[in-house]
Amino acid sequence: MLRLSAASKRFHDDGPWVLKDIELAIPEHSFFCLLGPSGCGKSTILNMIAGFEAANSGTVAHRDRPIIAPGPDRFVIFQEAGAALFSWLDVRQNIEFGMKAQGRRRAERDPVVDRYLSMVGLADHVGKFPDELSGGMKQRLQLARALALEPQVLLMDEPFGALDAITRRRLQRAVRDIWRETGSTVIFVTHDIEEAIFLGTHIAVMTAGPEATIKSQMPCRVSEPRDPSNPEFGSLYKSIEELMREEMGDE
Amino acid sequence: MRTAAIRATSLLLLLALWETAGRFWLDPLLLPPPSDVATRFRELSGTGELWTHVAASLGRVIVGYAVGSAIGIVLGCVIGAVPVMRDFFSLPIRFFRSVNPLALVPLMILWFGVGELSKVILIAYLVAIVVLYNTALGIETIPADRVRAGRCFGLKGIGLFVRVIVPAAAPGILTGLRLGVGFAVLVVIGAEMIGASEGVGYFILLGRQYVAIDDIFVGLLSLGAMGVLLNQVFLLVRDRLLRRYVRTTLYGS
Ligand SMILES: Nc1ncnc2c1ncn2[C@@H]1O[C@H](COP(=O)(O)OP(=O)(O)OP(=O)(O)O)[C@@H](O)[C@H]1O
Ligand SMILES: [Mg+2]
Numbered sequence: 176m177l178r179l180s181a182a183s184k185r186f187h188d189d190g191p192w193v194l195k196d197i198e199l200a201i202p203e204h205s206f207f208c209l210l211g212p213s214g215c216g217k218s219t220i221l222n223m224i225a226g227f228e229a230a231n232s233g234t235v236a237h238r239d240r241p242i243i244a245p246g247p248d249r250f251v252i253f254q255e256a257g258a259a260l261f262s263w264l265d266v267r268q269n270i271e272f273g274m275k276a277q278g279r280r281r282a283e284r285d286p287v288v289d290r291y292l293s294m295v296g297l298a299d300h301v302g303k304f305p306d307e308l309s310g311g312m313k314q315r316l317q318l319a320r321a322l323a324l325e326p327q328v329l330l331m332d333e334p335f336g337a338l339d340a341i342t343r344r345r346l347q348r349a350v351r352d353i354w355r356e357t358g359s360t361v362i363f364v365t366h367d368i369e370e371a372i373f374l375g376t377h378i379a380v381m382t383a384g385p386e387a388t389i390k391s392q393m394p395c396r397v398s399e400p401r402d403p404s405n406p407e408f409g410s411l412y413k414s415i416e417e418l419m420r421e422e423m424g425d426e
Numbered sequence: 427m428r429t430a431a432i433r434a435t436s437l438l439l440l441l442a443l444w445e446t447a448g449r450f451w452l453d454p455l456l457l458p459p460p461s462d463v464a465t466r467f468r469e470l471s472g473t474g475e476l477w478t479h480v481a482a483s484l485g486r487v488i489v490g491y492a493v494g495s496a497i498g499i500v501l502g503c504v505i506g507a508v509p510v511m512r513d514f515f516s517l518p519i520r521f522f523r524s525v526n527p528l529a530l531v532p533l534m535i536l537w538f539g540v541g542e543l544s545k546v547i548l549i550a551y552l553v554a555i556v557v558l559y560n561t562a563l564g565i566e567t568i569p570a571d572r573v574r575a576g577r578c579f580g581l582k583g584i585g586l587f588v589r590v591i592v593p594a595a596a597p598g599i600l601t602g603l604r605l606g607v608g609f610a611v612l613v614v615i616g617a618e619m620i621g622a623s624e625g626v627g628y629f630i631l632l633g634r635q636y637v638a639i640d641d642i643f644v645g646l647l648s649l650g651a652m653g654v655l656l657n658q659v660f661l662l663v664r665d666r667l668l669r670r671y672v673r674t675t676l677y678g679s
Contacts, residue, residue, distance in 0.1 A: 245577040258569035273579040
């Protein structure tokens with residue numbers, strides 16, 4: 176369980192509270208989608224879970240241990256893969272990086288690298304550098320290098336926001352398959368209700384900031400196929416859309 | 427191939443223009459045509475006189491550059507990575523960047539004598555300033571998510587610094603090192619003109635005293651050649667050994 180209790184955050188001592196008394200309980204192995212209007216504090220929540228930012232009050236804990244720093248049990252897939260990948264390492268070396276930093280030996284590393292290379296479909300591109308990859312391939316690489324550490328929690332901040340619709344759909348499928356296969360917990364921030372319903376086992380909607388909180392939290396148990404042709408999909412979509420509309424005003 | 431052709435054409439045109447100007451329009455005593463300069467060059471290099479001077483300058487440049495880059499990289503890393511140091515050094519750096527190093531030559535000679543030391547220190551000083559400035563800038567401009575990714579891998583402190591920050595700042599460091607090559611060649615001449623008994627700068631000054639204009643031209647050409655050569659060596663090393671670190675600057679990001 177990953178838990179935020181009464182977690183509040185502001186960036187300046189007498190600035191406005193960005194987040195106020197956030198209560199979130201994210202079960203192990205869930206695919207937890209976080210929706211909310213722009214600027215409400217979704218990335219801030221993710222950064223607190225990652226350990227990049229500390230809450231001013233309240234607690235953020237993973238398996239009952241307070242989160243005080245980043246660590247390889249929680250790995251972030253950043254939105255801008257180009258900035259987050261290591262440009263001086265090729266595909267293979269990027270994936271290998273974490274294990275090398277942990278001092279694991281080559282014989283131990285190679286099978287893991289190969290496994291995740293093929294899991295994300297980059298096996299034919301091992302020698303390429305990040306600048307030689309397309310946007311979708313860069314995101315796959317980010318995913319693979321995170322997976323190679325077998326983190327318990329994957330934190331994804333609108334990872335497919337910058338991709339075209341087809342690539343995006345393909346990567347959503349890939350992420351869902353990987354999540355099923357690895358059994359990790361995924362916390363997935365998105366703007367896109369459809370994406371949340373397609374991927375999630377749980378969906379939380381936030382209120383608009385400042386002093387943003389969790390407005391509503393629901394399980395997402397839509398049967399397959401999870402697409403608009405399915406009436407269950409449609410009705411969940413409508414109710415979430417309604418929640419979002421209340422927060423966004425009439426724009 | 428095309429670039430090479432254009433560069434060769436530019437060189438030939440320049441030489442042709444110079445030859446015509448020196449031979450037909452201007453007093454060859456003031457602007458000796460390239461053919462005369464080439465003759466003088468052969469004489470001077472035949473006796474070995476030119477090489478003594480070139481070797482002296484080159485030696486100073488190399489030693490000063492090596493010392494200056496080492497100091498510059500270390501200081502630049504400290505300044506770029508430690509916020510307190512950045513604030514502490516920002517004013518002094520701006521101050522020293524605006525003091526022309528040639529203005530320091532008299533001081534250097536008073537402090538360190540007319541020997542090798544004052545010249546090497548002057549070169550090292552200038553190179554260190556350029557390198558540390560670009561190193562610090564290179565570190566400051568690393569995308570925040572790249573460092574955060576490193577921290578996700580469990581790295582911190584020295585490990586994070588060595589495995590992520592330094593390689594990520596390499597484009598900035600290498601820009602500083604490349605600029606440093608040019609500056610070293612620029613400043614060595616100034617130092618040699620004020621107090622030296624050998625070196626290309628001294629040789630050019632001698633040319634002025636004896637009104638040996640073709641000697642001056644031979645000196646100038648050796649200087650330019652030295653700069654181009656050192657720059658080529660730098661690029662060769664960078665592109666052979668360090669290419670992976672400058673991919674984003676070479677190919678756009
Ligand atoms: N480092 C910071 N310093 C000051 N204010 C910040 C900082 N980071 C975020 N904020 C503020 O906190 C609020 C929430 O920001 P955050 O990036 O978490 O929103 P978000 O929900 O991720 O938005 P988006 O959907 O547009 O990505 C915003 O008002 C933002 O201006
Ligand atoms: Mg955000």
